[in-house]
Amino acid sequence: MKMPSVCLLLVAGQWGQCIGEECGSGGVQTRTIWCVHMEGWTTHHTHCQHMDKPESQRHCFKVCDWHQDLFEWEVSDWGGCVLVPYFSNELTLRTAECITAQHGIQRRKVHCVRTSNRTTVTSRICEFFSQKPPVEQACLIPCPQDCVVSDFTSWSSCSKTCGAGLQHRTRHVLATPMYGGASCPNLTETRTCSSPVDCPAGEGEYQYSLKVGAWSACRLPHHKDALLSGRTTVDFFSNENNTHHNHHQHAHNKYPMSWELEVGYQTRQVRCTRSDGQNAMLSLCVKDNSPLTFQACVMPKDCQTSDWSLWSPCSKTCRSTDLSPGYRLRSRIMTQIPVGGGKRCPALEEKEACNIIGDLLPNCPRYVWRTTDWGECRILPLLSQQDRRLANISILCGGGIQSRKTYCVQVPDDSALSSRDPLLLSRPINARLCAGEEPPSAVQHCSIPCQHHCLLSQWSPWGACLHDNCKEPQGKKGFRQRRRKVLWESSSPLETCPHLVESVPCEDPTCFLWQVQQEERCIPTKSPCGPGTAVQNVTCVSAEGEDVPIALCEADPPPTEVACEVPCSADCVVSSWSSWSSCSHSCSTKNAEGRQSRTRTVLALPGKGAKECPAAPVLEEWRVCNDHPCMVFYWEASAWGPCIEDASMNLNGTSFWNGTPTCSVGVQIRKVNCMKMNVGPVISKRCSDSARPETVRPCLLPCKKDCIVTPFSEWTACPSTCMQGNNATAATQSRYRTIIQRSANGGQECPDTLYEERECESLPVCPVYRWKTHKWHSCTLVPDSVRRGLSGPEEACGNGLETRGKCFLSFGESANITECLQWAGPLPPQSRECWVACKDDCTLTPWSKFSECAGCGSSRSRKRSLTGRSKKKEHCLNEESYPLEETETCPCDEFLSQPYGNWSACILPDPSAPGSLKGWMSHREVKECGQGLRYRAVACIDQQGHLVSPTLCTDSGYMVEVCHIPCPLDCKLSDWSTWSACSASCGSGLKIRSKWLREKAFNGGRPCPRLDLKNQVYQAVRCHSECSQYEWRIEPWSICTINTVDDLPACGEGVQSRKIRSVSGSLEDSLCDQEEMPPRAQVCFLACPNDCVTTPWGPWSNCPLQCDQGTTRNRTRHILRLPASENSACPELVQSEPCVLNSTCFTYQYRVSDWSTCQLGENAICGQGSRLRLLDCIRSNGKIVELQKCEQFGLINKWRLSESCVVDCPVSCILSDWSPWAECSHTCGSQGQSVRTRTILQEAHEEGRSCPNQLTQTKPCPIRPCYTWLLSDWSPCTVEGAACGEGLRRRNLSCVVHWGDESLPQPVEEELCGDKLRQLIQQEMEQPCFVPCPGDCHLTVWSSWSSCQLTCLEGRSFETTGRQARSRAVIIQVMENQGSCPHQVFETQPCKGGKCHSYQWRTGGWSNNERAVWCQRSDGVNVTGGCFPQKRPTTVRHCHPPCTKPFSHCTPSGVCGCEKGYTEVMTTHGFLDYCTRTPGVDNNKKADVKTNSGRLKPGPSQAQDLFNEWTLRPVGPGTEMEIIFTARAAGLRSFLKPSKTTKTSPPPQKPLTLAYDGDMDM
Secondary structure: OOOOHHHEEEEEOOOOOOEOOOOEEEEEEEOOEEEEEOOOOEEOHHHHOOOOOOOOEEEEEEOOHHHHHOEEEEEOOOOOOEEOOOHHHOOOOOOOOOOOEEEEEEEOOEEEEEOOOOOEEOHHHHHHHOOOOOOEEEEEEEOOEOOEEEOOOOOOOOOOOOOEEEEEEEOOEEEOOEOOOOOOOOOEEEEEEEOOOOOOOOOOOOOEEEEEOOOOOOEOOOHHHHHHHOOOEEEOOOOOOOOOOHHHHHHHHHOOOOOEEEEEEEEOOEEEEEOOOOEEOHHHOOOOOOOOOEEEEEOOEOOEEOOOOOOOOOOOOOEOOOOOOEEEEEEOOEEEOOEOOOOOOOOOEEEEEEOOOOOOOOEOOEEEEEEOOOOOOEOHHHOOHHHHHHOOHHHOEEEEEEEOOEEEEEEOOHHHOOOOOHHHHHOOEOHHHHOOOOOOOOEEEEEEOOOOOOEEOOOOOOOOOEOOOOOOOOOOEEEEEEEOOEEEOOOOOOOOOOOOEEEEEEEOOOOEEEEEOOOOOOEEOOOOOEEEEEEOOEEEEEOOOOEOOHHHOOOOOOOOEEEEEEOOOOOOEEOOOOOOOOOOOOOEOOOOOEEEEEEOOEEEOOOOOOOOOOOHHHHEEEEEEOOOEOOOEEEEEOOOOOOEEOHHHOOOOOEOOOOOEOOEEEEEEOOEEEEEOOOEEEOHHHOOHHHOOOOEEEEEEOOOEOOEEOOOOOOOOOOOOOEOOOOOOOOEEEEEOOEEEOOEOOOOOOOOOOEEEEEOOOOOEOOOEEEOOOOOOOOEOOOHHHHHHOOOOOOOOEEEEEEOOOEEEOOOOEOOHHHHHHHOOOOOOOEEEEEEOOOOOOOEOOOOOOOOOOOOOOEEEEEOOEOHHHHHOOHHHOOOOOOOEEEEEOOOOOOEEEEEOOOOOOEOOOOOOOOOOOOOOOOOOOOOOEEEEEEEEEEEEOOOOOEEOHHHOOOOOEEEEEEEEOOOEOOEEOOOOOOOOOOOOOEEEEEEEEEEEEEOOEOOOOOOOOOOOOOEEEEEEEEEEOOOOOOEEEOOOOOOEOOOOOOOOOOEEEEEEOOEEEOOOOOOHHHOOHHHOOOOEEEEEEEOOOOOEEOOOOOOOOOOOOOOOOOEEEEEOOEEEOOOOOOOOOOOOEEEEEOOEOOOEOOEEEEEOOOOOOEOOOOEOOEEEEEEOOEEEEEOOOOEEOHHHHHHOOOOOOOOOEEEEEEOOOOOOEEOOOOOOOOOOOOOEOOOEEEEEOOEEEOOOOOOOOOOOOOEEEEEOOOEOEEEEEEOOOOOOEOOOOOEEEEEEEOOEEEEEEOOOOOOOEEOOHHHHOOHHHHHHHOOOEEEEEEOOOOOOEEOOOOOOOOOEOOEEOOEEOOOOEEEEEEEOEEOOOHHHHHHOOOOEEEEEEEOOOEOOOEEEEEOOOEOOEOOEEEEEOOOOEEEOOOOHHHOOOOEOOOOOOOOOOOEEEOOOOOEEEOOOEEEEEOOOOOEEEEEEOOOOOOOOOOOHHHHHHOOOOOHHHHHHHEEEEEEEEOOOOOOEEEEEEEOOOOEEEEEOOOOOOOOOOOOOOOOOOOOOOOOOO
């Protein structure tokens, strides 16, 4: 079955890859061909044989990988966005549908090119390497924007003052139509006008005007004419000598040496026009001289420039975080000045972005602050003025401040750290590079350790006489010693405590003693009484009381048994010995020795025949004590010396006792002397050798610290240009380095040189160029052949041009024009107008020289005279036209100094010498007061009142005046008062002293410390008052006195007494505590013979610590003699009593005093200190007792008696040095100021002096004149030699001087402003213009540029560059000339800083159902165009259905209402039925319902809006009618009922009624 061929298609697949043996054009690529049915299925290819089969194989270029570098895609910029064609390719704008934007498409060209020569090759080559970039992309086109024009101006005056004329008004284009918007409407409206005055009869109907055309381009005459007319060609470079300096040779070769100035001619048309636009005979316009139709001119030459220089290096050479691109520059120089209106110079400098992405660039270096070591700790800055005068600076200690320097270094990229120069890492660089980071602090607190006094215990009692060395006892001389302890030792290593051991020599020393323990009871040998023995425990103890082996005690031991006696029943009984009393002297002298005693008493008298009692003297024993001589010796040790090296102490320098790493171990040495109390040094043998302090101790040697300095900074830059003049001073460059660490402990010293300066390499002197001018060449006129062909004078005379020029080097040889333009200053004029006199012209001699000046204020003159026939010509004698004398004011060299502006602040002299680097850690006190200078700028004025250079009046440009800044006065306090008494009369307390205010701080001085209400400041220290200063001294009891009767034995109860006195006999007893006064008498008991005898009562046992209720205490005694009779009983041996608080029992507790104020070292101002308090032992009855009491009772002291504290340092404000004075803010004028600043390094703290307010100082700059070129406004259009036609408007360039402020500039000589020619060629100085002739239809001048407007979508900018427009409207002067009118024109230009504008319809208020409607731009400008026409509000309001009833009209709300005086009667559908007269209304009378009810309305305008209508309709079948107020807010109803009074308004809530009699007039 044969398929219908219509349904079949041949389809070709994609070309395959190019295959070949070698790279190049010999490759082959293939593709597959299918025969496909229209429904999509494939059939055999024979069914498609009748069709033309596409080729399935072709030659191709086989691309290899290395070809990738040879080819690349070249992509053009995207084209403009164009609308996508609609169906059938119609390009229609969808204005109705467009809301914000329409879809468009933009295209670009993409080619595959060779990288070597940018020639295009087939795209397949590039496609092999990368996909072809897209050539199309979608884009958005904003909705069509109609032309927007401004409002019309007001109507012009009538074109004629008599009869009928025309007047016009114009508007200008604000925004041009875009994206298919509506084109601009007519910019002009014209209407006829007529003057009430008729034109006088006989006045011509037409006016005639001479009209000239524009000058033609300047052109050269034919060669023949050139020879005849003597045309001049000026060659600036006719080489008179061909020698050149070698270093300029390349310049001559590079740029042309010839620069010709050619004179040609130009012509213009002249015609006479009639006011209706028709041409007329020239004679109707010209009476005497025919107008100029030709003139000489300089042939135009365009500006020529050199080739572009090479691009400068990119400003961005590294990858930074801000992602901003760098830029690079290239420049070219002018080689040909434009003349004769030639093309102005293009831009001589070009800037373009470079390294935009920067991914391949290395990372930018980072800059960070580094610091030097801290300087020494200084306390002096903390002292007030008062303290500085009194202080011994060398011994100051405690808190201080230290400073260091900061400097900026470069930190390299981490990835390249190893390869970087290590010098680069620490080399100081300009601190401005670190300005983004906060610099580290340059000041910090520090402290110098103070010497603190050692806190010592009381001396112990003297010890036994001991050998100096008990291990090796020698000789028979020993020492008795007493000791004290250090309770609180200073942390300062500088201080040594006083001696802790005192010794006295003694005889027969023993290191070990026999100690006899308490004897056991006496056991009689024969019972029951009489002699016996008592065993005693004997031990050997050391001097410290410790048990030691018996062998150490050298002396014979005491017996272990001693004889004793038990009294029999009638024997005398004596008590055991009391303790030895205290020694009467601490040492022995020739006149006194120490003695002490002990006693015993008779307890029972003997019976008859019994053993008698010992005699009285035997009851007391005396012995010598402290028999050593009063010579006390002690060792005195000096302070430890510095740590010095000691080879014997070498510990390999690894670590010391606590494991901290050290450099090496050294020794400290001190002197130790044996001192005799109150005498001085003695030989060492006199002191106890065992107590000798050590004289050498190991110490850690401080490490040697070498001086460390940074590498030198880079040399400052040398000037790279040539030197001006031969005597210019040689430039220098400098570099510096900073000390980071000072040398210490014998390390390497710092170098002397921290700052280096050297001269720069000598630069060539700048070549001096100057212009050398030749004489002016002869005056060149327009050639005769040209004159003959044109109307005008045929005589070869009149205006022409003459030329000159030459450029020389100062050495007299020719130079290149480029170099002269660059170096030789302003170019002298190369051409000027000249005049060849005609036959009838007046001829005059040249001007004479000016006469001599007589001084300032005088004038000088010069003269000339007429020559030849001119002396007789009448018009030549007119001195106004041909002045023969000229006078001018003489130049004056007298100047006036005029002070300007305010005085600067008082500036103190800088103490540092200029140029010198300050010493390391220099700590000069910055003076903030004293004598300084203040400056005031001086303006130098010449005789014309012009500002001139200040050096003509003063050396410096300033008035300088001495000034004084008052010095700050610190707060002054009195000296310390004496210490007050201790706050506690017994025990621990505080004593106080104070200072009071003498002078307050003034003028920023140090403030006072915090004072109390009495203006005082206090210091409190701990104190202790002895509680038992006065104690009772007790003498022994007297013998027990018993009153005996007859011969009875003296036994039983008796009385004994004793004397009691205060410790010092001269003091009254009242000073001792009366409550604790011991008893003076007591009952005593002497046992009778045969009675039981006991010992006296022993001490009471201790009560429980808490004195618990119900507890008891006991005391005991034992029997000394048994009774003779067994029937006689012994008294009780144990006695008990209850423990009663504060009677028989006491509790004890610790109590602490208040803290003292923070105690510093004696020479410290502030810093680390300690505060102390004391501990007391308080008995439960409130009495203060010895601390031992609390210790005996086992109380643990948990109170801290000292703690560290800090006194804040009164740090005054510390400022950085003043920065150098900055460059002047203005290079000229009176507004220039130089500024310097400083920063706060350390804010004031505590009572430190506060920071000054002045951290910035300004100084006026010298007032230098500001010379500038002033471009005048454009002149009105002037037509040379005619009334109208093509003319020129010009503007002038004048040199002016001004003060740099709002003052008016004043004209001065042009030389002061520089090269005028360079300024002229950069400006447009002439513009063609047109003066319309009467009757001409012409264009207005250009309107000013509109404001810059962006294309926006929904308020957001659619583009970055905006547009502004201007336009010219057409003015019709005579209606007959309409046919020759030009078209109105407008133009746009791109602009920056544009705004998005929106447009909105605005409406006025309704008036007679009409209102104004206009379009307004969002900035408030009323415009035409811009608003959507579909949304335009209506201007006329209509009622539906129309108001055709009598007395009806269309109301503002769009419904029919009745006129004033009539009331509406409505149909049931709400429409007006008819209008009826309101009752009681008589024409203009106001007593009508509407008026009365109107009084209830809140206000005129609001009421009209609220109660918009009155409606009257029947309420029912009766005579009442309902009045309805139709209101927006609410429907308020009132009823009208019959009533006679209509003048008063009833309350609004009541129904309003009025009578109705059925009359139709209602």
